[in-house]
Amino acid sequence: MSFIISLLRRPLNDFRWGVLPVPGRFIAIIFFIALFIIPLIMDHPYYLRMFMYANLFVIFAVSWDLLSGYTGQVNFGHALFFGVAGYGSALLYKYFGWQPAQTIPIAVLGATLLGVVLCFPALRLRGSYLALYTLALPIMLLGVVIALRDVTGGEYGIRLLPGLAATVTGEYYICLLVMTVSVLIMWKLTDAQSRYVRTGLIFHAIREDEIAARASGINTIRYKILAFAIGGLFAAIAGALYPHVRGTIGPTSLALTTSFLAVIWTIFGGIVSIYGPVVGVYTLYPLVYLSLDIKQLFVRALTGVQSAPLAGFLRVMQTLAERPYLILAVIVILVLLFMPEGLAVRIRDKIERECPRCKLTNAAWRRECRACSASLR
Amino acid sequence: MSLDLVIVYSLVNGGVYALLSVGFSLIFGVGRVLNLSHAAFLMLASYSMWFFTRQQGLGVIESIAITVPAITLLGLLVYRFLIDRIREHPTAVLLLTIALLLIFEQVLFMSFGGHVRTVELFIPGYSVILGIKVLNQHLVILGIVAVAITVTQLLLTKTKLGITIRAVANDAEVANLMGISASRTLLITTGVATALAAVAGISMAPLWTLTPTMWGSPMLMMMVIVILGGLGSIKGSIIGAFIIGFVQILVVALLPGGGYLNLTFVLLAMVIVLIVRPEGLFGTVFEEERL
Numbered sequence: 001m002s003f004i005i006s007l008l009r010r011p012l013n014d015f016r017w018g019v020l021p022v023p024g025r026f027i028a029i030i031f032f033i034a035l036f037i038i039p040l041i042m043d044h045p046y047y048l049r050m051f052m053y054a055n056l057f058v059i060f061a062v063s064w065d066l067l068s069g070y071t072g073q074v075n076f077g078h079a080l081f082f083g084v085a086g087y088g089s090a091l092l093y094k095y096f097g098w099q100p101a102q103t104i105p106i107a108v109l110g111a112t113l114l115g116v117v118l119c120f121p122a123l124r125l126r127g128s129y130l131a132l133y134t135l136a137l138p139i140m141l142l143g144v145v146i147a148l149r150d151v152t153g154g155e156y157g158i159r160l161l162p163g164l165a166a167t168v169t170g171e172y173y174i175c176l177l178v179m180t181v182s183v184l185i186m187w188k189l190t191d192a193q194s195r196y197v198r199t200g201l202i203f204h205a206i207r208e209d210e211i212a213a214r215a216s217g218i219n220t221i222r223y224k225i226l227a228f229a230i231g232g233l234f235a236a237i238a239g240a241l242y243p244h245v246r247g248t249i250g251p252t253s254l255a256l257t258t259s260f261l262a263v264i265w266t267i268f269g270g271i272v273s274i275y276g277p278v279v280g281v282y283t284l285y286p287l288v289y290l291s292l293d294i295k296q297l298f299v300r301a302l303t304g305v306q307s308a309p310l311a312g313f314l315r316v317m318q319t320l321a322e323r324p325y326l327i328l329a330v331i332v333i334l335v336l337l338f339m340p341e342g343l344a345v346r347i348r349d350k351i352e353r354e355c356p357r358c359k360l361t362n363a364a365w366r367r368e369c370r371a372c373s374a375s376l377r
Numbered sequence: 378m379s380l381d382l383v384i385v386y387s388l389v390n391g392g393v394y395a396l397l398s399v400g401f402s403l404i405f406g407v408g409r410v411l412n413l414s415h416a417a418f419l420m421l422a423s424y425s426m427w428f429f430t431r432q433q434g435l436g437v438i439e440s441i442a443i444t445v446p447a448i449t450l451l452g453l454l455v456y457r458f459l460i461d462r463i464r465e466h467p468t469a470v471l472l473l474t475i476a477l478l479l480i481f482e483q484v485l486f487m488s489f490g491g492h493v494r495t496v497e498l499f500i501p502g503y504s505v506i507l508g509i510k511v512l513n514q515h516l517v518i519l520g521i522v523a524v525a526i527t528v529t530q531l532l533l534t535k536t537k538l539g540i541t542i543r544a545v546a547n548d549a550e551v552a553n554l555m556g557i558s559a560s561r562t563l564l565i566t567t568g569v570a571t572a573l574a575a576v577a578g579i580s581m582a583p584l585w586t587l588t589p590t591m592w593g594s595p596m597l598m599m600m601v602i603v604i605l606g607g608l609g610s611i612k613g614s615i616i617g618a619f620i621i622g623f624v625q626i627l628v629v630a631l632l633p634g635g636g637y638l639n640l641t642f643v644l645l646a647m648v649i650v651l652i653v654r655p656e657g658l659f660g661t662v663f664e665e666e667r668l
Contacts, residue, residue: 074468076475121652128411128467132600133651136644139597143641147634256593260475267472319487326483329476336473337462 021370022361023351028275035176045168052172052245054285055179057265059238061277062186064262067231069272070190070200072207073224074127077134078262080118080141081232082239083254085111087145089240090158090249100164100244108236115232116225123224126210135259142254157250164244171245178241182234187274189230203227207272235262257325264332270342279344284331288324295321381509383626389515389584391622392522396577397595398602398614399529400570406546406609408563410464414455414477416596418571422448422578423587424485427494437499445575452571457564478592485589494587518580525576526615532569533611542566546609597640598625601647607660617658621646 019025038051064078088107092098118137125133145152152158164171192200202223205213214220243249252258262277269280287294298318305311320327339346352361353376355369362370369376401415422444429440455477463469500513533539541562544552549559585591602621606613621643628642629635650657 074471076471121648125651125655128471129604129651129655131468131471132411132604133648135600136597136647140641140644140648143638143644147637147641256475257479260479263472264476323483323487325479326487329479329483332476333459333473333480336469336476337459340469 021363023363024275024348024361032180039169039172043169048168048172049245050286050289052168052175053242053289054281055175056238056242056245057261057285058179058278058281059182059234061262061265061269061281062183062274063231063234063238065266065271065274065277066186066190066203066234067227068263069266069276070203070207071224071227071231072210073122073227074131075134075231075259076131076263077137077139077259078231078235079254079256079258080134080138081111081115081235082242082258083138083141084114085236085239086243086249086253087152087158090161090243091152093161094158100162104237104240104244107240108233111236111239112229112233115236116229119225119228119232122228123221135256138254138259139256142251145251145254153250155251157248158243159248161243161247161249163247164241175241175245178237182237183274183278186230186234190274199223199226261328264328266342268331268335268343270345270348273342273345273348275348276342276344280342283343284328287327291321291324297321383623383630385509385511385515387619387623387626389518389622390626391619392519393577393581394595394598394602394622395615395618396522396525396573398599398606398618399526399611400573401599402603402606402609402611402614403542403546403566403570404563405603406611407542407549407566408464408559409467410460410470410563411467411474412456412460412567412570413471413474413596413600414481415474415570415574416592416599417478417481418448418452418574419578419581419595420485420587420589420592421451421481422575423496423582423585423591424489424494426579426582427496427587428489430496431494441579444579445572448575448578449568449572452574453564453568456567456571461560461563478596482589482592489589491589496582496587498583514583518584521576521580525573529569529573530611538565594640597644601643603657604647605650605657607657610657610659613657613659 015029019029035051035055039048042048060078060082063081064075067078068074085107088110089100089103092103092106093100122130122133146154149155164174188194189197190200190203191197192204194200202213202218205216205218206220206223206227210220239253242253265280265284266277267280268284269278270276295318298314298321302311302314302318305314335342341349351364353364353366354360355362355372355374355376357374358369358372360369360371362376366376368374397416397419401412404410404412404415425444425447426440429435429443430437435443459473459477460470463473498512498514499517503510503512504516505511506516531539533543541552541557542565544555544557545559545562552562553559598621602617603614605621606615606617624646625639625643628639632638
C-alpha cells in the first residue's frame with residue numbers, strides 16, 4: 001500500500017505544485033480530460049466525428065508549428081506529408097488488400113522518407129525561396145495523381161476504405177490517444193529548457209540566427225533534416241489516419257488549401273507554441289465542419305423575423321455561413337494585422353505572469369510569487 | 378497540335394504571363410514584397426469584363442475603360458491598407474496574399490456562383506498570316522502585349538518616375554537619402570503592376586473559361602517565371618514568361634494527359650532552378666537570402 005502511495009506521490013506533487021497554480025497548465029489538463037470523457041456523455045456520431053477530425057488536424061497543425069514555427073523552416077507545402085501518407089495507405093489497401101494496422105505504419109514511414117529526401121535541396125534555401133519551393137511540391141504531385149487516374153481514381157479519389165475500429169467511439173479513442181501522445185512528444189522535443197533533449201534549444205537557435213548557431217558548433221544541416229523528419233513524421237501520421245476515419249481520400253488532401261489550413265490554425269492560435277495550434281484547430285475547425293448547421297440556425301431564426309434590417313442581417317450571416325473559407329481567410333488577415341502573437345498566446349499573457357526574480361510562472365492575479373514571494377505588482 | 382499552332386499558342390500564353398510576371402517582379406524588386414495576390418487581379422479583371430459585357434451589355438471598349446482603373450484602384454487599396462503594414466515580414470506577406478486570393482475566390486463564388494463563364498471574342502474570326510490561320514483574338518492579345526511591354530520599358534528607362542523606381546529597386550535606403558520617398562514609389566509601382574495584371578486579364582478573358590478558382594494556374598506560372606528569370610529582373614521575367622509559355626504548350630501538345638501534367642512540369646522547372654541556380658537566369662543574388 002505504502003509502495004503505491006510512494007509511486008503516486010511524485011505525479012501528485014507535480015500536479016499540486018506544478019499544474020494547479022498555473023492557470024494555463026490547469027486549463028490544458030481539464031481540456032484533455034474533457035476530450036477523454038466526451039464520448040461517455042455524447043455519442044452522436046456526427047459530432048464525435050468532428051472531434052475526431054479535429055484531433056487529427058491538431059497533429060497536423062502542431063507538426064507544422066514544430067517545423068516552421070520552432071525551427072523557422074517555412075513549409076507552405078505541409079500537405080505533401082499528409083497527402084502522400086494518405087494515398088500510400090489507401091493504395092496499399094486497394095492493391096494488396098492489407099489492413100490499416102499494416103498499411104498505416106508503412107505509409108507513414110514512406111511519406112516521411114520521401115519528405116526528407118525532397119527536403120534535401122530545401123536545406124540551402126531560406127525565407128521566401130524555401131516557401132515557394134515547398135509550396136510547389138504537393139501541387140506537382142497533385143498533377144501526377146490526377147493524370148494517373150487509373151491508379152489513383154483521379155478527382156474522385158479512392159473510396160470505401162476500411163475504418164480503424166468497429167465503432168465511431170473506438171475510432172475516436174484511437175485518434176485521441178495518437179493525438180495526445182504525438183502532441184506530448186512534440187511538446188517535449190521543442191522544450192527549450194529541457195534537461196534531457198537538446199533539440200528544443202537548437203531549433204530555437206536555428207530560427208533566431210542560423211549563422212550564429214553554426215558558429216556555436218551546431219551542425220545546423222543535421223538538425224534541419226531532423227526537424228523536417230519529425231514534422232513530416234507527425235503530419236504523415238495524421239495524414240495516414242485521416243482517410244481511414246473518413247472512408248475516402250481525394251486530391252484535396254494534397255491541395256494548396258490543406259497546406260494552408262495548417263498555417264491558418266497555427267497563426268490563429270499562436271505560432272511557436274505547441275498549445276497555439278491546438279487552440280486554433282479547436283476554435284476554427286468546428287466553424288468549417290458545422291458551417292451547414294450554422295446556416296440552418298440562421299434559416300430557422302429567419303422564419304419568425306418581422307423587421308427588415310434584422311432579416312437582412314440574418315440573410316447576410318446565412319450566406320457567410322455557407323463560405324467558411326472566406327471567414328477563415330478574413331480571420332487570418334485580421335490576426336496578422338492586429339494580433340500577430342495569436343489568440344492562445346494573448347490569453348496566456350493575460351492570465352499568467354512570470355516572476356521577475358525567479359522566472360517562475362504565476363497566475364496573473366497573485367500579488368506575490370508563489371516560490372520566492374517577490375512582489376509581482 | 379501542329380508546330381505552327383504550338384508557336385502561336387506559346388507566344389500568346391507567354392505574352393500574357395509576361396505582363397503578369399513583369400508586374401510581380403517590379404513589386405518584388407522595389408519593395409521585396411512577394412505579392413501572390415497579384416494573380417487575383419488578373420482573375421478579377423476577367424470577371425469584370427464578363428460582368429460588364431455580358432451582364433450590363435456594355436461594349437468592349439467601355440468595359441476596358443471601366444475595368445483597368447477599377448482593378449488598379451482595388452490593387453492600390455489592398456496594398457496600402459493590408460500588405461504595406463506587414464511588408465517587413467516576408468512570410469507574413471506570403472500568408473496574407475494567399476488569404477487575399479482565397480477571399481477574392483470566395484467573394485466571386487458568393488456574388489456570381491461557381492458556374493463557368495465565358496466572354497465573347499473582341500474581334501471574331503481569323504486571319505491568315507504566312508499561311509497560318511491565327512485567331513483575330515490572338516492578334517489582338519499579341520498587339521496589346523507588345524504595346525504594354527514597350528510602354529512599361531519606356532516608362533522605366535525614359536521617365537523620371539522610371540528612374541525613381543529603378544533607384545529604389547537598386548537600394549531603397551540610399552534612394553531615401555537622396556530625397557526619394559521609397560514607400561510612395563512602391564505604391565506607384567504597385568499601381569503600374571496591377572494595371573498590367575488587369576490588362577493581361579482583360580486580353581485573356583475571351584480565351585479562358587472563367588471560374589472563381591482560375592487564379593491557381595496563373596499564380597503558379599507567375600511564381601515559376603520570376604524564379605526562372607530571377608526575382609526582381611524585368612528582362613528575366615519577359616524571357617522567362619516566353620520560355621515557360623512554350624514549355625507549357627509543348628507538354629500539353631506532346632504528352633498524353635498533358636493538360637493535367639503541365640503544371641507539374643512547369644513547377645519541376647522552378648524546383649530545378651531553385652536547386653541549381655536560385656538567383657535565376659538574370660537575377661542578382663541577395664546576400665541575406667542565401668546562406
